[in-house]
Amino acid sequence: MAGTASPPISPSFEVTNPRTGAVLYTVDEPGPDDLAAVYSRARKGFERLRAMTIAERLREVGKLKTYIQEHKETIVQRIVDETGKPRIEALMTEIFPTLDLIQYYEKSAVKILRDQKMPTPLVMMGKKSKIYYEPLGPVLIISPWNYPFNLSMTPIITAIIAGNSVIAKPSEHTPLRGLIEEIMEGAGFPSEFIQVVYGAKETGKALIDHQPAKVFFTGSEAAGRAIMTQSAQYLIPVELELGGKDPMVVFDDVTLPRAVQGALWGGITNCGQTCTSVERILVHAPVVDAFIDQLKTAIEGLNTRDGHEDTAQDKSLDVGCMTADFQVAKVEAQLADAVAKGAVVHCGGKRSDDSNAFPPTLVSNVDPSMDIYSEETFGPVVTVVPFTDEAEAVKLANDGRYGLSASVWSADEERADRVARNIVTGNVSINNVLATQGNSALPFGGTKSSGMGRYKGPHGLYAFSNVKSILIDKNSDKKEPIWYPYTEEKYGLISALIDASIQGGLGGFLKTAKIGKKLEKFTKT
Numbered sequence: 001m002a003g004t005a006s007p008p009i010s011p012s013f014e015v016t017n018p019r020t021g022a023v024l025y026t027v028d029e030p031g032p033d034d035l036a037a038v039y040s041r042a043r044k045g046f047e048r049l050r051a052m053t054i055a056e057r058l059r060e061v062g063k064l065k066t067y068i069q070e071h072k073e074t075i076v077q078r079i080v081d082e083t084g085k086p087r088i089e090a091l092m093t094e095i096f097p098t099l100d101l102i103q104y105y106e107k108s109a110v111k112i113l114r115d116q117k118m119p120t121p122l123v124m125m126g127k128k129s130k131i132y133y134e135p136l137g138p139v140l141i142i143s144p145w146n147y148p149f150n151l152s153m154t155p156i157i158t159a160i161i162a163g164n165s166v167i168a169k170p171s172e173h174t175p176l177r178g179l180i181e182e183i184m185e186g187a188g189f190p191s192e193f194i195q196v197v198y199g200a201k202e203t204g205k206a207l208i209d210h211q212p213a214k215v216f217f218t219g220s221e222a223a224g225r226a227i228m229t230q231s232a233q234y235l236i237p238v239e240l241e242l243g244g245k246d247p248m249v250v251f252d253d254v255t256l257p258r259a260v261q262g263a264l265w266g267g268i269t270n271c272g273q274t275c276t277s278v279e280r281i282l283v284h285a286p287v288v289d290a291f292i293d294q295l296k297t298a299i300e301g302l303n304t305r306d307g308h309e310d311t312a313q314d315k316s317l318d319v320g321c322m323t324a325d326f327q328v329a330k331v332e333a334q335l336a337d338a339v340a341k342g343a344v345v346h347c348g349g350k351r352s353d354d355s356n357a358f359p360p361t362l363v364s365n366v367d368p369s370m371d372i373y374s375e376e377t378f379g380p381v382v383t384v385v386p387f388t389d390e391a392e393a394v395k396l397a398n399d400g401r402y403g404l405s406a407s408v409w410s411a412d413e414e415r416a417d418r419v420a421r422n423i424v425t426g427n428v429s430i431n432n433v434l435a436t437q438g439n440s441a442l443p444f445g446g447t448k449s450s451g452m453g454r455y456k457g458p459h460g461l462y463a464f465s466n467v468k469s470i471l472i473d474k475n476s477d478k479k480e481p482i483w484y485p486y487t488e489e490k491y492g493l494i495s496a497l498i499d500a501s502i503q504g505g506l507g508g509f510l511k512t513a514k515i516g517k518k519l520e521k522f523t524k525t
């Protein structure tokens with residue numbers, strides 16, 4: 001399909017600092033020839049990567065780790081300039097997870113991806129069974145703007161270790177232009193292994209038309225649906241990491257101040273622009289008033305900053321600004337709809353100026369008629385809904401089309417575990433928030449409209465692998481008894497063999513061996 005790629009709608013776009021509004025640079029969209037050249041290079045990169053051992057690939061990725069660690073302040077600055085997040089959040093949730101993932105795979109990838117011996121059933125005696133994990137080819141990774149470094153680097157690194165070359169398309173809102181190339185060059189990492197293509201949605205679509213071996217997408221539900229539809233035309237496998245409306249279930253036996261602080265950080269970190277941010281706080285009725293009071297006080301104590309003044313050097317800023325203007329408008333529309341239908345805003349709710357600094361907001365008295373109840377709110381807004389018992393808590397937690405992540409808070413670990421099992425979701429933190437994704441060994445992904453597939457942990461490497469089954473037999477002058485010709489006698493023996501092998505145990509083993517002996521006569525070639 002190369003060459004049929006649709007041209008970009010606009011030839012260039014500006015990237016701005018969401019806090020100051022300053023234009024940082026202009027990006028020229030690539031044309032069809034550029035994309036064809038990228039794929040051609042990616043195929044060469046793939047040939048090189050697939051021939052490398054896992055240990056060799058890890059050595060290359062290790063160079064990136066060293067460079068990122070040594071230049072973390074420069075990278076943090078680039079992230080802060082384009083996202084408006086507090087410096088410490090760029091450090092903790094963009095740099096650290098990237099380094100930690102590399103470290104995790106340095107320790108585990110050789111074992112995860114090595115050829116695996118599998119059992120062979122008695123009826124196939126004398127044969128050997130194995131699984132090989134092989135790379136797929138050049139893969140396309142499309143990333144969002146909320147964690148532009150982490151959510152690009154995490155799948156990129158995983159794909160490379162599994163032996164795939166990568167074409168990465170970052171979000172047009174936060175492309176971090178040239179950063180990954182700078183890291184590769186500085187680290188001495190082969191540039192044909194990762195190529196970054198800068199552009200918006202149309203460029204993303206054109207890249208899919210070139211038929212990568214897999215599309216790994218992180219972003220909105222609507223875009224995920226469009227990408228899956230387009231990929232289906234070519235039967236390209238897709239992994240979709242989409243939105244969420246995560247519940248936090250708080251029982252009345254918890255130590256309330258910790259749960260309140262968990263809700264505060266889980267709901268407000270990254271200015272609420274986290275796919276797994278706490279959005280729906282479900283609180284046991286006996287403690288709901290105390291919870292709302294304490295959370296309101298905690299929110300009002302956060303260090304926020306209005307206006308357009310650059311906050312990039314402020315290491316004690318708690319809440320950054322929102323990254324995308326269109327998301328500010330969406331959050332405001334959801335709040336207006338909720339208030340018009342009777343919701344109570346306890347704090348925040350309105351910007352004090354025209355900047356992207358949206359205040360942390362606490363809302364209660366919400367109901368299913370309101371968008372804020374069921375739609376993803378990609379801003380620093382949390383809602384509180386009371387529940388009366390465990391069954392109602394589970395029902396409310398499962399009420400909605402998303403199923404990305406959740407948290408359950410209770411001093412009773414058995415109850416917390418029961419509730420965690422009953423929530424239909426991809427990840428649950430117990431007595432913590434957003435904690436599952438803090439562990440690189442745990443797979444991450446969603447259920448329902450939150451997407452499909454898992455990355456990170458062993459599953460991440462398998463997600464970027466062709467899982468190949470191998471069965472090895474010896475060269476011989478015999479044929480298999482089940483091969484032609486079919487006879488009535490063979491039918492009877494096969495029927496008896498099925499019964500014996502299903503019977504199992506020593507009796508079944510002996511019968512299977514006896515029937516196997518009788519079948520020997522059908523093995524002459």
Ligand code: NAD
Pocket residue numbers: 142143144145146147151169170171172199200201203204205218219220221223224226227240241242243244274275276376378404446450451
């Ligand atoms: P988005 O869907 O608008 O864009 C994401 C990326 O997809 C961008 O690079 C964009 O250019 C590209 N894109 C959009 N439409 C496309 C198409 N039809 N074909 C090819 N490429 C296309 O999402 P966003 O606004 O950047 O990110 C916010 C969303 O991402 C939220 O819904 C959030 O919950 C979700 N998210 C999910 C996870 C997760 O791991 N599940 C993590 C972070 C963000």
